[in-house]
Amino acid sequence: MTGNPAAAQHLRDLVLLRRVRDRIDREYAQPLDVEALARGVNMSAGHLSRMFRRAYGESPYSYLMTRRIERAMALLRRGDLSVTEVCFTVGCSSLGTFSTRFTELVGVPPSTYRQQVTRVTAGMPPCVAKQVTRPIRNREAPVTHPQLA
Template sequence: MQADSPTPTPEEAALQQRRRDLARLRRVRDRIDREYAQPLDVEALARGAHMSAGHLSREFRAAYGESPYSYLMTRRIERAMTLLRRGDLSVTEVCFEVGCSSLGTFSTRFTELVGVPPSTYRRDAASATAGMPSCVAKQVTRPVRNVGRG
């Protein structure tokens, strides 16, 4: 017969809870990375992590420096940059391909992250990365997250 394990101290219990929360946050981030083109919102992400939307947003920001929505939009913009560099899709097609439902919101966020509107990026990107391997092009054209925004 095995002896019962001792009751954890409040500090140990808090640490265990923090580890569980971090594991759930990693799963949320991984889900965003996989499903960025799907209709995701903070409520759906929170349900999947068994957290309230407010708790998820606070904990995600504390762990990663930005809100889940901001992280999702950054993933979408990174993918959009790749599609726009290819040049075979219109800006509207790219917007919907990466999971955005509003061209206005997509264009605004794209411009905030990249510094130019998507139409300008599409026009200029092909020549800027000509002859560059796609893995290098992706690295040098990655948007800088505006961490202060949510």
């Protein structure tokens, strides 16, 4: 470590934040809330939220919802589940909240995305389709998603 106590604490905090982010990545489909995430690293929810936003540019909840939407996009590209089934599979408990957040990040509602993405990604390997259709973080999507226009 370093001789600077503030720098050493900062590194310890980053390790804890990475644990939280890794947990969200692993358990995105589980019922997660900021309080539970904070308890897992022995922090208050407010402190975790402030530190997470400072480190990653968005709140833990926003990161969780983005992760859920990314997975939902992959499931919608497969086409074998309804939008409602996808909503609950990725851990959302409200179809309305899921659809609103999906539209904010992707630029179109989930049902429209499913129709458009099939046309755009036909013949693409799944790993390429994931990159082309990746949701936009930290800002609202344009009215029409550029890759789907």
